[in-house]
Amino acid sequence: AQTVTQSQPEMSVQEAETVTLSCTYDTSESDYYLFWYKQPPSRQMILVIRQEAYKQQNATENRFSVNFQKAAKSFSLKISDSQLGDAAMYFCAYRTPNTDKLIFGTGTRLQVFP
């Protein structure tokens, strides 16, 4: 079965510092996609970054980058220069090309302190 695990229920970071959120997944597929979604309090989930498994290069979106280790089935999110607006629940998700459904982890709540 395909599963996504986020082992950190909560994380905190000082403003302007860097934080890494971890995600591991289990799959026997070779072709798939990985996503990080951010859900601010009382707001909808928005896509932060995504990674295609066939790409060796790690995805980057401004202050957000991933460390994708395919052999280890690990997909961590690094937030650099953390801002107060980064405080949110972060969900890691997985999807294969032949299915519509996203499989989510349990989420990591990130607090950012001034």
Place this chain on the structure above:
Amino acid sequence: EPEVTQTPSHQVTQMGQEVILRCVPISNHLYFYWYRQILGQKVEFLVSFYNNEISEKSEIFDDQFSVERPDGSNFTLKIRSTKLEDSAMYFCASSLLAGGADTQYFGPGTRLTVL
């Protein structure tokens, strides 16, 4: 920027009653989804919908659930006879394309409380 919207934000109902949760997907999107999140648990896929048909559903999506696109803008989830365990946050999502890396855009959710 276009957003997925959902109404109501919170719905309270009695066990056994029917509820309809409403969603307005992004206007040019063709694929629609419902997910739910029971408090303290993972977000779970319920169903996907394309071209007025269900394209995929999970084992959670049993006969008490149905989806419909009654007009060109709304996408609804109906629960025929609610149970206590249906209490959850229900998220609607839409995407332009299906599969692959195409982004699913989520609404803010409807919190359903079944008493």
